[in-house]
Amino acid sequence: MHEMSLACELSDLIENTARQHNAKQVTEFTLEIGQLSGVETESLLFCLESALSGGIAARAAVKIIEKTGRGTCVQCHHRLNLQDYYTICPKCGHYEIQITSGREFKLQSVELI
Template sequence: MHEMSLAESVLQIVEDTAAQQGFKRVTEVRLEIGALSGVEVEALCFCMDVVFKGSVADGARVELERLPGQGWCLGCGESVEIQALYDPCPKCGSYQVQATGGTEMRVKDMLVE
């Protein structure tokens, strides 16, 4: 399950930021997760609950912002929204669509005390 390693990476970002900026507790972590990222959101939330125990983020609320999948169609030259990697272009039906957005996962920001 790669969501556990993703949760551990998020905690590392939170702890590194806490050490650099000197805050003691994180009350909320906001993540951006793209529709094409391959992240299983429910599994990630479960893993974050487990990983955050005993850390500066213990009990922190996790807010998720889902980003749509975006692609560039080589067939019609249009930027289109796609639901999954390797989906055909919704405008022309071409399978030559290159993902341009929605593949990312990042810590957007956090609320701290």
């Protein structure tokens, strides 16, 4: 369960951003979460709710952008979508896939008033 510490980090980041801009309130923020980032969206949202409560972003809407996991087979260069790290290339059966996207976890934007 590392979602709670992620939620706390996000909460700090969002509140600092708001303070830097002398904002009264955070109305919305957007998170980018890759399918391979290991972050469980549901439990992150749950933790965020308590991490943000009482703060400047307590009532902010949360937007989630899910990034599909994508990779390239090291052997035959076939491009494929990845659900997890342990995917075998459907073309040649090779197990070594170089991940090209899907590991993202970041705060993409914050809307302030």
